[in-house]
Amino acid sequence: MILAATSTAVNDSGFQPYWYLILGALLFSIGAVGLLVRRNPLVMLMCVELMLNAVNLTFVTFGTMLNDIGGQVIVFFVLVVAAAEVVVGLGIIVAVMRRRPDATADDISALRG
Amino acid sequence: MEAAVFIVCAVIVLAGAFGVVLSRNPVHSALSLVATLFGIAVLFLNQDAQLLAVVQVIVYTGAIVVLILFVLMLLGVDRDDDLDEDPIVGQRVLAILAGLALLGGLLAVFIAGKNEVATGQHSATAAIRTDLSNIAQLGRQIFTTWIFAFEITAGLLTVAVIGAVVMARRPDSYEPLPEPADMDDDGRYVDPADENESGSAEVGA
Amino acid sequence: MVSLVWLIPALPLLGFLLLLAVGPRLGEPIAGWLATAMVAGSFVVSVLAFIGLHSQPDHTTTFTLFTWIPAGRFNVDVGFLLDPLSSAMILFITGVGALIHLYSIGYMHGDKKFSKFFLYLNLFVFSMLLLVLGDNLLLTFVGWEGVGTCSYLLISFWFEKPANASAGKKAFVTNRVGDWGFMVGIFITWFTFGTIQYTQFIPVSPGAATTTATIISLMLFIGAVGKSAQIPLYLWLPDAMAGPTPVSALIHAATMVTAGVYVMVRINPMLHAASPWLPTLIAWVGVITALFAATIAMAQTDIKKVLAYSTVSQLGYMFLAVGVGGYWVAIFHMITHAFFKALLFLGAGSVIHGMDDEQDLRRMGGLRKLMPITAATFIVGWLAIAGVPPFSGFWSKDEILTYAFHQNIALYLVGLFTALLTAFYMSRQVFLVFYGKARWNDPAEPSTHEAHSDAEAAAEGAEAGAAAVATAVDAGEHHEIHPHESPWTMWVPLVVLAVFAAIAGFINLPFADSTKYLENWLEPVTGRYGAVVDYSNGTIVALLTISTIVALSGIGVAFLVYRRRKLPAAWFEPPLFLQGWHYDAAVSAFMGGPGRAGFNALSWFDRTIIDGAVNGIGALARDTGSIVRRTQSGLVRTYALAVTIGAVLLMLFVLTRVNW
Numbered sequence: 001m002i003l004a005a006t007s008t009a010v011n012d013s014g015f016q017p018y019w020y021l022i023l024g025a026l027l028f029s030i031g032a033v034g035l036l037v038r039r040n041p042l043v044m045l046m047c048v049e050l051m052l053n054a055v056n057l058t059f060v061t062f063g064t065m066l067n068d069i070g071g072q073v074i075v076f077f078v079l080v081v082a083a084a085e086v087v088v089g090l091g092i093i094v095a096v097m098r099r100r101p102d103a104t105a106d107d108i109s110a111l112r113g
Numbered sequence: 114m115e116a117a118v119f120i121v122c123a124v125i126v127l128a129g130a131f132g133v134v135l136s137r138n139p140v141h142s143a144l145s146l147v148a149t150l151f152g153i154a155v156l157f158l159n160q161d162a163q164l165l166a167v168v169q170v171i172v173y174t175g176a177i178v179v180l181i182l183f184v185l186m187l188l189g190v191d192r193d194d195d196l197d198e199d200p201i202v203g204q205r206v207l208a209i210l211a212g213l214a215l216l217g218g219l220l221a222v223f224i225a226g227k228n229e230v231a232t233g234q235h236s237a238t239a240a241i242r243t244d245l246s247n248i249a250q251l252g253r254q255i256f257t258t259w260i261f262a263f264e265i266t267a268g269l270l271t272v273a274v275i276g277a278v279v280m281a282r283r284p285d286s287y288e289p290l291p292e293p294a295d296m297d298d299d300g301r302y303v304d305p306a307d308e309n310e311s312g313s314a315e316v317g318a
Numbered sequence: 319m320v321s322l323v324w325l326i327p328a329l330p331l332l333g334f335l336l337l338l339a340v341g342p343r344l345g346e347p348i349a350g351w352l353a354t355a356m357v358a359g360s361f362v363v364s365v366l367a368f369i370g371l372h373s374q375p376d377h378t379t380t381f382t383l384f385t386w387i388p389a390g391r392f393n394v395d396v397g398f399l400l401d402p403l404s405s406a407m408i409l410f411i412t413g414v415g416a417l418i419h420l421y422s423i424g425y426m427h428g429d430k431k432f433s434k435f436f437l438y439l440n441l442f443v444f445s446m447l448l449l450v451l452g453d454n455l456l457l458t459f460v461g462w463e464g465v466g467t468c469s470y471l472l473i474s475f476w477f478e479k480p481a482n483a484s485a486g487k488k489a490f491v492t493n494r495v496g497d498w499g500f501m502v503g504i505f506i507t508w509f510t511f512g513t514i515q516y517t518q519f520i521p522v523s524p525g526a527a528t529t530t531a532t533i534i535s536l537m538l539f540i541g542a543v544g545k546s547a548q549i550p551l552y553l554w555l556p557d558a559m560a561g562p563t564p565v566s567a568l569i570h571a572a573t574m575v576t577a578g579v580y581v582m583v584r585i586n587p588m589l590h591a592a593s594p595w596l597p598t599l600i601a602w603v604g605v606i607t608a609l610f611a612a613t614i615a616m617a618q619t620d621i622k623k624v625l626a627y628s629t630v631s632q633l634g635y636m637f638l639a640v641g642v643g644g645y646w647v648a649i650f651h652m653i654t655h656a657f658f659k660a661l662l663f664l665g666a667g668s669v670i671h672g673m674d675d676e677q678d679l680r681r682m683g684g685l686r687k688l689m690p691i692t693a694a695t696f697i698v699g700w701l702a703i704a705g706v707p708p709f710s711g712f713w714s715k716d717e718i719l720t721y722a723f724h725q726n727i728a729l730y731l732v733g734l735f736t737a738l739l740t741a742f743y744m745s746r747q748v749f750l751v752f753y754g755k756a757r758w759n760d761p762a763e764p765s766t767h768e769a770h771s772d773a774e775a776a777a778e779g780a781e782a783g784a785a786a787v788a789t790a791v792d793a794g795e796h797h798e799i800h801p802h803e804s805p806w807t808m809w810v811p812l813v814v815l816a817v818f819a820a821i822a823g824f825i826n827l828p829f830a831d832s833t834k835y836l837e838n839w840l841e842p843v844t845g846r847y848g849a850v851v852d853y854s855n856g857t858i859v860a861l862l863t864i865s866t867i868v869a870l871s872g873i874g875v876a877f878l879v880y881r882r883r884k885l886p887a888a889w890f891e892p893p894l895f896l897q898g899w900h901y902d903a904a905v906s907a908f909m910g911g912p913g914r915a916g917f918n919a920l921s922w923f924d925r926t927i928i929d930g931a932v933n934g935i936g937a938l939a940r941d942t943g944s945i946v947r948r949t950q951s952g953l954v955r956t957y958a959l960a961v962t963i964g965a966v967l968l969m970l971f972v973l974t975r976v977n978w
Contacts, residue, residue, distance in 0.1 A: 015116035016228060018223055018227050018228050020160070022220060025216060025219035027127070028215070029212045029216035030127075030133075030134055030212075031130065032211070033208050033209060033211075034130075034133060034134035035958060036208035036211070036958055036959050036962060037134070040139055042139050042185055043133070043139050043142050046143065046146045046181065049173070050146070053149065056165075057157075060157060060160050060165065063160075063162075063241070064241075065228065066231050066234070066235050066237070067235050068233075068237055068241070069239045069240070069241050069250050069254055070237060070238030072165055072251060073251060073254045073258075076251065079169070080270065081269065083172055083176065084272075084273035085273075086177045086180060087180070087273045087277045088280075090277070090281075091280040093188075094188065094280070095281055097188045098283075101188060108952075109953050201955060211959065215962070215965070215969070218973055221973065225978065
């Protein structure tokens with residue numbers, strides 16, 4: 001598994017780095033649809049995680065394709081920020097759910113025009 | 114070999130993703146998420162991003178998903194009535210259409226461009242070296258070029274922690290959560306004081 | 319001395335402000351003396367300015383007070399133009415005005431609103447001075463509107479009677495029709511010349527296109543027709559007699575009604591450059607109005623109504639003069655008319671005052687012995703207006719007829735015939751009032767028409783010739799009247815005016831160049847484009863003789879009818895004349911009928927279409943808003959969907975731009 005995934009290995013064994021990109025795109029769309037369709041706030045949070053992971057994968061792939069360590073560095077930071085985001089998001093969910101245990105994403109509509 | 118690894122992991126990732134989106138039970142969604150994250154970690158390894166793979170497993174799978182599961186269990190938000198219908202008219206149809214459009218656009222680019230889709234400057238930050246370990250390369254970059262961002266993210270994490278603690282604190286004016294013994298057999302939450310509450314969702318302590 | 323010109327309008331304005339603040343407290347008669355002093359002060363300054371003007375180049379000077387409207391290309395200052403024309407006018411405006419103020423102290427004695435009367439009078443004099451002294455059309459228009467407003471306020475001074483209020487409204491509304499023309503004239507002037515200042519556009523106006531000059535002159539003439547009571551907008555003047563007599567003397571004889579003539583004379587270069595049909599039109603409108611009004615005056619029974627129609631008639635003469643190119647002649651007649659008409663009105667007021675507010679001619683008579691000063695001065699005024707030499711009216715009227723003769727024999731003959739009628743009806747009035755048997759204690763005759771004191775209080779005003787609104791003449795009612803002479807505050811102005819009415823003609827004798835003082839004085843303003851009439855002395859004397867014969871014949875016929883009763887009065891007083899040729903009734907019928915339909919249609923248009931359009935835009939915004947508002951559902955997932963769709967669209971747009 002620790003095969004060098006450098007650009008020189010691209011042309012043999014029929015494997016192409018851009019397949020990662022396609023996988024990333026699929027993962028991202030699934031996450032996006034899931035975010036729009038599900039109402040349970042925790043599941044929505046998980047869909048956001050899916051999207052973030054898709055993006056991470058894409059970044060690493062581009063780093064590989066461009067022979068740049070910067071792709072992985074960015075992913076590192078994305079990971080950190082995603083963690084912080086989940087922490088805050090869960091805090092919000094806890095605060096909301098405490099009052100109304102059966103709240104869903106549709107119930108917070110006080111800003112309607 | 115790489116192709117084989119890729120295909121297996123791709124299947125796991127996609128299966129997990131569908132599991133997240135389509136499961137009725139949020140706990141099932143969480144577990145499917147674990148599968149996806151693991152698959153992604155292996156894909157990272159496939160591209161020689163060892164540090165990231167490990168960090169992914171530790172942080173994402175080991176911390177984030179666990180936290181989500183904690184909250185799921187703690188607050189009992191595991192009801193599963195989500196998928197029968199959508200109260201907002203047209204939401205589902207439009208969501209799927211949007212998702213398909215998004216996917217279509219992205220795929221069009223990637224399939225048309227293939228490997229040339231990466232048009233940026235090669236090795237803009239630093240080339241990937243084979244003589245140095247992955248950790249060392251990443252460390253080198255983080256602590257020199259990206260040191261500023263690093264410090265800020267440290268601050269960000271601190272702020273996030275403080276904020277979460279403040280938000281999730283139990284306010285004094287509240288009645289305490291009733292004992293779990295008040296849960297009925299279906300796992301539904303029965304609060305004797307519930308009938309008197311107005312029930313508006315408020316955020317904040 | 320000419321730098322004091324700003325004092326001339328400032329003094330009456332000061333009087334107005336003082337009376338506004340403390341008038342009721344000052345009370346009678348101090349308020350009246352204050353007002354009189356202000357106008358008299360204005361007169362003194364006018365004389366000084368007049369003298370000082372002789373040393374100015376071209377006898378013209380301007381004086382700018384301050385910048386009023388600095389709006390880009392449209393620049394209007396408040397400034398005064400003192401030239402031969404305006405100086406001549408301010409002299410008689412302030413002079414006659416001061417005399418009438420003095421007269422009013424006696425006339426309005428005992429009136430509850432004594433100080434308010436003088437307040438309005440001072441405001442009026444201020445506006446009139448602004449009109450005449452203003453150095454641009456806009457300032458003149460401000461004065462124009464000001465005198466119209468004061469006219470309205472003063473006509474309906476006793477507004478407790480609905481008929482008086484209606485008369486005031488009628489005056490204002492009729493004037494407004496003319497004002498439209500004036501305003502359009504100002505607009506076109508500015509568009510053509512880029513300026514509305516007299517010293518700037520009048521000298522270049524002969525170079526303007528004929529059509530433009532014609533339109534501007536025509537529009538200003540329409541304004542003049544309204545203000546100076548010519549056909550077809552004269553109907554307000556007879557009704558305006560509902561106001562106190564000093565008002566009729568000042569406003570409707572000597573000053574406000576002359577504003578139209580003033581404006582026409584002021585723009586005479588432009589008039590000269592207009593198409594020839596316009597001056598001809600002006601001349602014919604003037605002379606027809608003169609004839610028309612004279613016929614109506616022959617049959618009137620109210621002492622003031624006779625004089626009102628007489629004013630309309632004399633104004634017609636002034637427009638005749640303007641139309642035939644005799645611009646300075648119009649001013650000459652304006653000056654003499656101011657003296658003798660004010661004199662006649664004040665004399666009539668004196669008679670009314672002495673007869674305890676009786677205004678019907680048929681109930682007077684033989685007052686010569688009981689009111690000697692009034693009678694003597696009135697007779698002087700009568701001789702002046704009838705055109706008997708050597709009184710002033712003779713000279714000025716003859717000049718007009720001479721210029722008319724020079725232009726068109728038809729104009730001359732109509733004017734001459736009107737002079738005959740003028741002599742006739744004025745003599746009739748004098749004979750009925752001052753001579754003959756005293757009739758005020760006779761039982762009232764059945765009138766040939768009803769006297770309605772509450773006649774048609776609707777906006778269209780009373781019928782022409784209805785009895786005076788200030789009295790109620792019911793059959794059988796008569797109270798004891800003891801006619802007496804008026805106090806000195808009233809007869810002193812009469813005497814002064816009589817002197818001027820007698821000698822004012824000598825400011826311009828037509829025999830030699832050195833005696834044509836007025837014509838020479840006005841030459842910088844009117845000389846270049848006026849008609850040149852150069853008859854030999856023989857022709858002049860011949861025309862003078864004809865005029866004299868005509869005047870004396872008019873008096874003679876009246877003598878036969880009213881003193882000797884050789885000819886029946888009914889021949890000369892047909893009901894048609896009494897009813898003013900039914901013109902007023904026709905206008906009322908039109909306005910009430912098709913007019914009202916038109917007004918309703920316009921009102922509907924304004925309400926439904928214009929307001930509807932504006933409101934419709936508001937409604938459209940509101941309705942669009944309520945539709946768009948539905949996108950703000952407050953649901954997070956909807957917003958997320960919107961974001962996603964937006965992102966997708968953006969991405970698709972970028973993809974279309976990509977170089978595949």
